Amino acid sequence: MNTQMNRRGFLRTSTATAGGLLVGFYLPGTSLLAADTAGAASKLNAFVHVGADDLVTLFIHKAEMGQGTVTSLSMLLAEELECSWKNIRTEFPGVSREYGPSQGVVGSGSIRSSWESLRRAGASAREMLVEAAARKWGVDKSSCRAENNTVVNTATNARLSYGSLAEAASKLPVPANVTLKDPQQFRLVGKATKRLDTPSKVDGSAAFGIDVRLPGMLYAVIERCPVFGGKVAGFDATKSKAVPGVKSVLQVPSGVAVVADNTWSAMQGRRVLQVKWDEGPVAAENTLAITRRFAEATRKPGAVGRKEGDAAAALASAARKIEAVYETPYLAHAPMEPLNCTAHVRADSCEVWASTQGQTAARNEAARITGLKPEAVQVYTKYMGGGFGRRARADYIGEAVEVSKAAGAPVKLTWSREDDMQQDWYRPASFSRFAAGLDADGWPVAWTTTIACAPFGGLRDGLARTGVEGVADMAYAIPNILVDYHAEDPGIPVSYWRSVGYSQNTFFTESFLDELAAAGGKDPVELRRRLLAKSPRLLAALELAAGKAGWGKPLPAGHGLGVALSNNIGSNTVQIAEVSVAHGKVRVHRVVCAVDCGHVVNPWGVEQQIQSGIAFGLTAALKGGITIDKGRVQQANFHQYDMLRIDEMPKVEVHIVPSQASPGGIGEASTPGIAPAVCNAIFAATGKRVRRLPIRAEDLA
Amino acid sequence: MPAVKFTLNGKAQTVDSVPAMPLLWVLRDTLGMEGTKYGCGMSLCGACTVHIDGQPVRSCVTPISTVAGKAVTTIEGLSADRSHPCQLAWMEEDVPQCGYCQSGQIMTAAALIAKTSTPTDADIDEAMRNNICRCGTYDGIRRAIHRAAELKRMGGAR
Numbered sequence: 001m002n003t004q005m006n007r008r009g010f011l012r013t014s015t016a017t018a019g020g021l022l023v024g025f026y027l028p029g030t031s032l033l034a035a036d037t038a039g040a041a042s043k044l045n046a047f048v049h050v051g052a053d054d055l056v057t058l059f060i061h062k063a064e065m066g067q068g069t070v071t072s073l074s075m076l077l078a079e080e081l082e083c084s085w086k087n088i089r090t091e092f093p094g095v096s097r098e099y100g101p102s103q104g105v106v107g108s109g110s111i112r113s114s115w116e117s118l119r120r121a122g123a124s125a126r127e128m129l130v131e132a133a134a135r136k137w138g139v140d141k142s143s144c145r146a147e148n149n150t151v152v153n154t155a156t157n158a159r160l161s162y163g164s165l166a167e168a169a170s171k172l173p174v175p176a177n178v179t180l181k182d183p184q185q186f187r188l189v190g191k192a193t194k195r196l197d198t199p200s201k202v203d204g205s206a207a208f209g210i211d212v213r214l215p216g217m218l219y220a221v222i223e224r225c226p227v228f229g230g231k232v233a234g235f236d237a238t239k240s241k242a243v244p245g246v247k248s249v250l251q252v253p254s255g256v257a258v259v260a261d262n263t264w265s266a267m268q269g270r271r272v273l274q275v276k277w278d279e280g281p282v283a284a285e286n287t288l289a290i291t292r293r294f295a296e297a298t299r300k301p302g303a304v305g306r307k308e309g310d311a312a313a314a315l316a317s318a319a320r321k322i323e324a325v326y327e328t329p330y331l332a333h334a335p336m337e338p339l340n341c342t343a344h345v346r347a348d349s350c351e352v353w354a355s356t357q358g359q360t361a362a363r364n365e366a367a368r369i370t371g372l373k374p375e376a377v378q379v380y381t382k383y384m385g386g387g388f389g390r391r392a393r394a395d396y397i398g399e400a401v402e403v404s405k406a407a408g409a410p411v412k413l414t415w416s417r418e419d420d421m422q423q424d425w426y427r428p429a430s431f432s433r434f435a436a437g438l439d440a441d442g443w444p445v446a447w448t449t450t451i452a453c454a455p456f457g458g459l460r461d462g463l464a465r466t467g468v469e470g471v472a473d474m475a476y477a478i479p480n481i482l483v484d485y486h487a488e489d490p491g492i493p494v495s496y497w498r499s500v501g502y503s504q505n506t507f508f509t510e511s512f513l514d515e516l517a518a519a520g521g522k523d524p525v526e527l528r529r530r531l532l533a534k535s536p537r538l539l540a541a542l543e544l545a546a547g548k549a550g551w552g553k554p555l556p557a558g559h560g561l562g563v564a565l566s567n568n569i570g571s572n573t574v575q576i577a578e579v580s581v582a583h584g585k586v587r588v589h590r591v592v593c594a595v596d597c598g599h600v601v602n603p604w605g606v607e608q609q610i611q612s613g614i615a616f617g618l619t620a621a622l623k624g625g626i627t628i629d630k631g632r633v634q635q636a637n638f639h640q641y642d643m644l645r646i647d648e649m650p651k652v653e654v655h656i657v658p659s660q661a662s663p664g665g666i667g668e669a670s671t672p673g674i675a676p677a678v679c680n681a682i683f684a685a686t687g688k689r690v691r692r693l694p695i696r697a698e699d700l701a
Numbered sequence: 702m703p704a705v706k707f708t709l710n711g712k713a714q715t716v717d718s719v720p721a722m723p724l725l726w727v728l729r730d731t732l733g734m735e736g737t738k739y740g741c742g743m744s745l746c747g748a749c750t751v752h753i754d755g756q757p758v759r760s761c762v763t764p765i766s767t768v769a770g771k772a773v774t775t776i777e778g779l780s781a782d783r784s785h786p787c788q789l790a791w792m793e794e795d796v797p798q799c800g801y802c803q804s805g806q807i808m809t810a811a812a813l814i815a816k817t818s819t820p821t822d823a824d825i826d827e828a829m830r831n832n833i834c835r836c837g838t839y840d841g842i843r844r845a846i847h848r849a850a851e852l853k854r855m856g857g858a859r
Binding site for chain 2: 064065066067068194195197198199200201202203204205206207208210211213219244245262263264265267334335336337338383384385386387388414416417604608611612613614615616637638639643644645646647649651652
C-alpha cells in the first residue's frame with residue numbers, strides 16, 4: 001500500500017501517468033491554493049493525485065508510528081473526494097510549507113489539525129473532477145454528481161471515471177469555496193475501518209527507517225559518553241580499525257562513530273573502541289540524591305500553576321486535613337524500532353531517510369549541520385516502529401547527518417537497544433506533596449499540590465506546563481486550590497513521553513482524590529460525580545464507564561475496582577480497572593474505558609489506541625523505571641527495563657461516547673488514567689495505598 | 702571469510718561472512734532481507750524471530766556459522782502472497798499498529814500453530830510471552846492466533 005517515496009520515483013510514476021490531477025492546499029495560517037498537473041516538479045506537495053489509470057494517490061503529510069494516521073487521514077480525504085476506498089494508495093510527501101509550518105506528529109494532533117483541511121482538499125479535488133465531466137458532457141455542474149471514483153450525469157446516467165477526467169480536471173482553477181458534507185451524509189468517517197498499512201505489516205514489506213538501503217551505503221554506530229553531558233577527551237581506534245568490515249572511526253559532536261560495511265561490524269568495532277571521557281558535573285548524580293532534592297524542594301512554595309480561593313486558609317479551618325507525597329521515576333520510551341537515520345550529505349544537497357515524528361525539525365537540523373538551505377534538504381518519511389514522543393527529537397537525525405558529512409558517503413546510523421535506553425530524553429522523574437481539607441461532611445474544600453520536576457517545553461515565570469498539567473488543570477470543582485511547581489533540573493535529559501505531564505500527574509491527582517474519598521467516607525465514583533457537576537462530558541463518560549463496569553456490584557473475592565479519569569489532548573477518558581493482588585503481584589483482569597473524543601473518524605482506530613495507551617501506561621505502572629547512578633542510566637536492555645507481556649494484558653472494553661463535538665486526540669488519551677485506576681483498585685482490594693511507581697511488592701505487603 | 706551454505710526460504714544460499722555474525726545481520730545487511738527486525742540484540746524481545754528447521758529462533762543471537770546446512774524461513778518466505786493462516790488471520794483481525802514487532806510475532810505464532818492445532822489461551826501465553834509489542838496489540842495477536850489455528854484446521858490455506 002505504501003511504497004517507498006522518493007522524489008525521483010515519484011516523478012517517474014507521475015509522468016508515466018499521462019496528465020493527472022494534483023491539488024495542493026495551504027493549511028490554516030496561509031491562504032493560497034495551488035493546483036497543477038502532476039508532472040510539474042514544483043507542485044509535488046499536495047494531498048490528492050488522480051492517475052489516468054483511475055488510481056487515487058493520497059499524500060499523507062503526517063507520519064505513521066502505529067497511531068493509524070495513514071488510515072484516518074485517508075478517510076478524511078476520501079470522504080469528500082468520493083473515491084473508491086479500494087482504488088487508493090498512500091505516500092508520504094516531502095517537507096513543504098504547503099503542509100504547515102511544522103510537519104510532524106506530536107500531541108495527538110493529526111486529526112485535530114486535519115479534520116477540516118483534508119476534507120476541503122478532498123472536496124476541492126472532487127469539484128474539479130465534476131466540473132471537468134460537466135464540460136465534457138456540455139451540461140451544468142448541477143446535473144452531475146461524484147460517486148465511487150466516477151462522475152455521474154444524473155440526467156442520462158452516463159458515467160465518466162475519475163481516471164478519464166483527471167487530466168482535464170487538473171487544468172481547471174481550484175474552486176475558491178467548497179461545501180463540506182453534513183456529517184449525517186458521511187459514508188466513511190465514523191465507520192470502523194481496517195488499517196491501510198496492515199497488509200505490508202504482515203509480510204515484512206513495510207519500510208521502516210531502519211530498513212533503508214542505498215547503493216554504496218555505510219553503516220554506523222556511535223559510542224557516546226555514559227554520563228549525560230560528558231565529552232570526548234580522547235580515543236584510540238587501533239583495535240576498532242582491525243575489526244573486519246570497519247572502514248573508519250570518526251569523532252562527531254555526540255561521541256565517536258564507528259563506520260563499517262555492515263551494522264554488526266560497526267557494533268564489533270565499537271566494542272573494542274577505547275574512549276577517554278570528560279564526564280562533567282552530572283557524574284555526581286544518583287536517583288536517591290535526586291529524589292531527596294525534589295522532596296526537599298516541595299517543602300517550600302514554588303511558582304504558582306493554579307490558584308483558586310484561599311487554599312491555606314481553607315486548609316487551616318478544615319474539619320480534617322489529609323497529606324501525602326507521591327513520586328514517579330524517569331522512564332525511557334523504548335520504541336521497538338531502535339532509533340536510526342540514513343543520511344546522504346553532498347556538497348549542494350542533503351537527503352535524509354528517517355522514521356521521525358518531526359519532519360520539519362529533521363530538515364532544519366540537517367540544514368543547520370550542513371549549512372545548506374532547508375530547501376536543499378530532502379526528508380523521506382518512513383514508517384516508525386513506535387515513537388511515543390522520542391522521535392519528536394531530531395538528535396539522531398543530526399548524528400546521521402554528521403557521520404555522512406564526515407564519511408563522505410551515504411550512512412545509516414543505528415542506535416543499539418542499549419543506546420536507546422541509556423541515551424534517551426526521558427519522561428522526567430517527579431515528586432509531589434499533597435494536602436487537602438475536608439469539611440465536616442467529608443467533602444473536599446481545599447487542595448494543595450507542590451511539585452518538583454525537571455522542566456522542558458518552555459519555562460515561564462518558573463513554571464513549566466509539562467510539570468503541572470494533570471494537576472493544575474484538573475476538572476474537579478474544589479473551592480480552594482493551590483498548585484505550585486519547582487523546576488529542579490539534575491541534568492538528565494527529559495522530553496515528551498506519551499501523554500507528557502499527565503503521565504505522572506494524573507496518577508498523583510486521581511490517587512490522592514481517591515484518598516480523599518476514603519478519608520471522607522465517600523464512594524470514589526460518587527465523589528467524582530459531585531466534583532464534576534460542571535464538567536458534563538467527563539461526567540457522562542464517568543456514568544458510562546461506571547455502568548459498563550458494574551460499579552458497586554459484587555466482585556469475586558479479593559478483587560477490587562478502581563476508577564480514574566483524564567482530560568488531556570481534547571478528549572475525556574474514564575477508566576475502571578478490576579484488579580486482584582496475590583503474593584505481591586498485581587493482576588489486572590479487566591479495564592473498562594469510556595472515551596469522549598468528540599467526532600470519531602475511525603472507531604476501530606480509537607479502540608486500537610485505547611488498548612495501546614493502556615498497555616503503555618500499565619507497563620509504567622507494573623514494570624521498571626529508569627534509575628541513575630554516577631550520572632549513568634543503570635538499565636541497558638529489556639531484561640532490566642521490562643515491558644508488559646501478552647499474559648499481563650488485561651481485557652480492555654472500549655465504550656465511545658457518541659459526540660458531534662470537534663474531534664479530540666486519541667493516541668495519548670488512555671495512558672494517564674490506567675496507573676491510578678489500577679492503584680485505586682489495589683486500595684479497594686487490599687487497603688494498601690500505592691504512592692509511587694512502579695508498583696513494588698513491598699508497597700503491597 | 703568462510704562461505705556458509707544454507708537454505709533460505711526454500712532456495713540454496715551461500716554467504717561469505719565472519720562466522721560470528723548473527724543471522725539477523727546477514728539477512729538484513731548482507732542479503733537485504735529487511736522483514737526480520739532488530740529489537741534488542743540479546744534474545745529478549747523476539748522481533749528477530751525466524752524459523753530454523755521449523756523451530757522459532759532468535760536470529761540476533763544465532764551466529765551464521767551455526768546455520769550451515771539448515772533451512773531458514775523468514776517472514777518473506779512464510780508465503781509468497783500473504784496466504785499463510787497467520788498472515789490471513791493477522792489481516793482479518795487487523796492486528797498491527799506500528800508493525801515493527803509483527804514479523805517476529807507472526808513467525809513465533811506460525812511455529813505454535815504448526816505443532817499445536819488448537820492452542821489454548823495458556824498455550825498462547827506460553828509461546829508468545831517473550832515477544833514484546835510496545836504498542837500493546839496483544840489482544841489482537843491472541844484473537845488472530847485462535848483464528849489462524851482455525852483456518853489451518855479448516856485447510857482453507859496452506
